[in-house]
Amino acid sequence: MALFGLVIIIFWFSLYVYVPILPSYVTHLGGSLKMVGLVVGSYGLVQMVLRIPLGLVSDGLGRRRWFIVLGMVLTLISGLLMGLWPSVASMLVGRAMAGAAAATWVAFTVLFSSYFPSQDASKAMGLAMFYTNLGQILATYIGGYLAELLGWQVPFIMGAVCGLAGLLLSLRLQETRQVKREPRQISQLLAVIGQKDLLIVSGLAVLVQYMTFATMYGFTPIYAERLGAAASELSLLTFWSTLPMALGSLASSWGIAARFGTKRTIVLGFILGALAAAAVPFSRTLQQLYITQAVGSLGRGVILPVLMGMSIQAVEDEKRATAMGFFQAVYSLGMFGGPIAAGIIGDVSGLTGGFLSTGAVGLLGSWLALRLLPEGKARAGQVQRQVEMGGR
Structure with a gap:
């Protein structure tokens, strides 16, 4: 478990060490806001x-570890590409390759959750997301300082070096050998992804990722630069955007949804994210901007692990990678659409319009959660009682 946690931390460190400077670096290389998006x-x-095909293949082979190794190889290559050949084109190709690496997160989450009882899926995802956010916190805090002290390209090289370290460590992960299965038929795939609960939580996750990638990983750093932020201060900005998210994920691993209620937790998280996004263009100092990011980060950090756990909680073990692959593929719509939509709006109406529209997306998420999610406190409470009775 400790080794797996370290591998997760290194994986996300390698993918995010250059993220604080990426939007600004693209503009410095001559890219427009639309190109940044x-x-x-x-x-x-x-x-x-990629995530659904990877989930299907992983379920078919009954193996997860080698997909984790593949992810580490891709982080190594993408970091080298962006670090050694800097251009707008290499940023585009390299970050897309990093996306291919991140697609293997399906295998990470399914293998990690296999270490826990099925009723503890949300807690397992909370702990996995805590390791994720810890890696991102360390990466984004260090990345800006590396760029300011040693040059813009150094964080990308650091990502490649960490990818190599993660590759070596991932070869030592333990996995229970499973029987190789026949390839899943289309009807079986549809039976998994057609579950109403899975569709609802996947749709809500789209909106969470829209808010995240349109703000903290998209245009908030550019707004911070307009307030006078240097590269090191961009690291502080991202630090305050990820630390509360890590704490929120840790709270999810401790069963906050079981105590407070799944529905209430998600609705409140969306509201916090919406208010934080809408407040960004009204921030007049970096300190005010840090506060907005911390508030939004806490809200999103509580939501996503709960939704991830809900996506596989009622799914058989042999279908979990398929369900998780679908969930993560769908929420990638927000990771893709959020920055592009905010970039287009930003080119037309300025950054203020992009942030306000992102706030509206958060309010939409809270309304949909309120309307579509069942009251989850009873079910969560039942799970918690099972744990207390020795279910783990």
Whole structure:
């Protein structure tokens, strides 16, 4: 478990160490706001395309570890590409390749959740997301300082080096050997992805990722630059955008939804994210901007692990990678569409319009959660009682 946690931390560190400077670097290389949105969004587009096929193949083979190894190889290559050959085109191709690496997160989550009882799926995802956010916190805090002290290309090289380290460690992960299965038929795939609960939580996750990638991984760093932020201060910005998210994920692993209610937790998280996004263009100092990012990050950090756990909680073990692949492929729409939509709106009406529209997306998510999600407190409470009775 400790080794797996370290691999997760290194994986996301390698993918995010250059993220604080990526939008600004693209503009420095001559890219427009629309191009910034395309570079950032390419990361989600590739995931949207690859995650379902990866889930199907993983379920068919009954293996997860080698997909994790593949993900590490891709992080190594993408970091080298962007670090050694800097251009707008290499940023686009390299970040898309990083998206292919991130698509293997399907295998990470399914293998990690296999270490827990099925009723603890949300807690497993909360812990996995905590490791994820910890890796992103360390990466984004360090990345800006590396760029300011040693040059813009150094964070990309650092990502490649960490990808190599993660590759070596991932070869030591333990996996229970499973029987190889026949390829899943279309009817079986439709039976998995056609489940109403899976469709609802996947749709809500789209809106969570829209908010995340349109703000903290998209245009908030550009707004911070207009307030006078240097590269090191962009790292602080991303730090305050990820630390509360990590704490929110940790709270999910402790069963906050079981105590507060799944529906209430998700609705409140969306409201916090919406208010934070809408407040960005009214921030007049970096300190005010840090506060908006911390509030929004906390809200989103609580939501996503709960939705991830709900996506596989009622799914048989042999179909979990398919369900998780579908869930992650669908939420990649938000990772892709959020930055591109906000970039188009930003080119037309300025950054203020992009942030306000993102706030509206958050309010839409809270309304949909309120309307579509069942009251989850009873079910969550039942799960919690099972745990307390020795279910783990």
